[in-house]
């Protein structure tokens with residue numbers, strides 16, 4: 001897919017979050033969205049997902065394309081296990097879905113963590129469940145809002161390898177405050 005953002009502007013009252021933003025984004029690329037706190041990264045994601053409306057400008061290329069997201073908050077079902085959280089988003093929900101959910105989770109989490117309620121997991125473990133969930137949903141575009149929050153350096157590198165493997169050929173936009181993530185993701189920097 002090709003996503004074109006044309007002259008996009010968004011304000012909240014007197015606060016101009018971004019003005020006349022222009023971007024041309026392509027499948028198969030990872031884009032790293034950087035900008036100071038409050039520069040509008042989450043707002044941009046929300047507009048792409050249709051959760052917020054821009055004041056002016058347009059976007060081309062979204063029609064018929066499926067999106068998946070890691071939000072800034074994990075938005076997991078806390079009383080369910082990681083396996084249940086993933087199984088419920090795998091289309092078809094057959095007995096194979098459960099096995100598949102477990103296999104995916106095991107790439108990023110220890111086995112003992114998979115069958116207890118998400119509410120009992122550490123912050124970094126919950127983050128990894130949210131990432132696995134977003135990557136388990138069939139989609140064309142993946143948006144990740146600061147996905148590496150709460151992850152130590154080694155875990156982050158493992159997660160980045162997993163993201164790269166699972167998003168091949170898709171349009172990926174990841175917001176981050178760490179400049180090193182751009183190189184680790186072989187990403188293209190977008191400064192907001």
Ligand SMILES: Nc1ncnc2c1ncn2[C@@H]1O[C@H](COP(=O)(O)OP(=O)(O)OP(=O)(O)O)[C@@H](O)[C@H]1O
Nearest residue numbers: 012015017035036037038039040041042043044072
């Ligand atoms: N619904 C809203 N009403 C009023 N102001 C809002 C609303 N949503 C966001 N803002 C403001 O818009 C600005 C951009 O917020 P946003 O969350 O998009 O920034 P961000 O770049 O994602 O920040 P961070 O790096 O801290 O996550 C902020 O000043 C925020 O307070």
